[in-house]
Amino acid sequence: MSALNRRWRVAGMPSEHLETSHFALETVDRPEASDGQVLCRVLWISMDAAQRAWFQAATYRAAIQVGDTMPGFTLxxxxxxxxxxxxxxxxxxxxxxxxxxxxxxxxxxxxxxPNRPLSNYLSVLGITGLTAYFGLLDVGEAKSGETVVVSAAAGATGSLVGQIAKLHGCRVVGICSSPEKQKWLTSELGFDAAVSHRDEAFRQKLKEACPEGIDVYFDNVGGTTLDTALSVMAHRGRVVCCGVVSQYDTSTPVRGARGVPGVLILKSITMRGFLVMTDYADRWDEGLRALEGWLEDGSLRVAEDVLEGLEKAPEGLIGVLNGVNVGKRMIHVADPL
Structure with a gap:
């Protein structure tokens, strides 16, 4: 066990897009645990778009300050x-x-x-998988025969939402950012259709993919993608508000969705947000049993995007914000002793 400790500190506050210069890697003495505490050696670090929101005050945790060690969910x-x-x-x-x-x-x-690769406990068997499970089935109340649309569909949560929806007999449409991701969603994960939000005819393509309207929209991005999805919702549709990645990495976020509450009233649409860490803390075992069962029988595919080494953490997060990852991105720091 090394006597030294590498850590990423926050070196500056972003005024617009997050950059590697906003972090500084330093080496210090290994910390010491006191009575009642444990000393942990980090093995894996989760890269989550929400980490960018932690630089702002409007989040579920205290805002990050210059000089802080960058927080993150880890194994x-x-x-x-x-x-x-x-x-x-x-x-x-x-x-x-x-x-x-x-x-x-x-x-x-x-x-x-663990009885599976450790990385799975940050992806499908971690907060990501539980967010997809409870967000789709409990918040969204997805039912067999319904049309489910998920944004950031090739990302960590979205790729699982779509697969779980298919397992429950839904028609699944993914929204992503490139033709390559569209092909991956349909050919590898079994989505019924996929559309790109960068397509000039995005709204029309989404309508064509959802001829009966959207029953459940699982929103990971907010912004204009949310606006577009709301215009295609079916009567009594449900919108699951999980993330707003399009609004994190900017100093001028879009405030709210256009047409709200009017469109909600006209179509009897329900919008609901949630935090799996607090809203479903007492039901995690239920979700994990279901996810483990699907992994065991091979009906759920794990998609992980791994970068090697603690030094890759800043660029890893920036990549997530730019949508370069496919599946759950994480940093492999070390193997168990």
Whole structure:
């Protein structure tokens, strides 16, 4: 175990787009755990578009400040324990940081007993998979025979939402950013159709892909894509508000969707947001059992986009914001001891 610790600090606040210059990698002494704490060695770091929103005050956590170590959801291994809850060698998941070693409060960690590749516990068997599961089936109330549309469909959450919808007998249409992703969604993941939001005829293509209208729209991006989807909604459609990636990496976000609440009233549409970490904390085991079952029988495909090395974290996040990833992007920092 190294006596040194590499960590990414926030070096500046972005006024517009996030850049690698907003982070600084430094090497310091490894932190020491006190009574009641554990020292964790970071193994995997999740790259999530919402991390860009953490630089702003309007989010579910305190805004990041210059000088802070960049936070992030991680998988880690306990290498030193001063509590009864965790033993040396335990694999844990938690909201830790972009660094090699983190001192953690045991109350903020969840033990993982892996029987699949560790990376799966940040993707399909982590917050990403649970967000897709509860967002689609509980918030969106998707039913067999309905048309489900998901934006950022080739991303971490979207790719799972579409697959779960297909498993429940829905017609699935993905919204993505390129012909290559459209082909991947339909040929590899089994989506019924895919359209690009960059297509000049986007609205018309979406209408053609959803001739009966959209019953459930799982929104990961907001902005003009949300506006377009609302115009194609079916009567009594449901909009699941999961993310607003189009609005994170800018100083001039679009405020609200056009036509709201008018279009909601005319079509009896329901829009609902959620946070899986708080709204469904007491039902995680239910979601994990379902996801594990689909993995076991091969009906759910895992799509992971892995970058090697802690030094890749800033460019990894920026890539997610620019939509370059296919599936769940994460950073592989180290293997278990």
């Amino acid at each position: 880690a291994q306990v290498v030193e324990s001063h509590c009864d809850d965790f033993a040396v060698g335990d694999i844990v998941a938690g909201d830790l940081a972009w660094q090699d070693y983190v001192v953690a409060d045991p109350n903020n960690l969840r033990r993982i007993v």
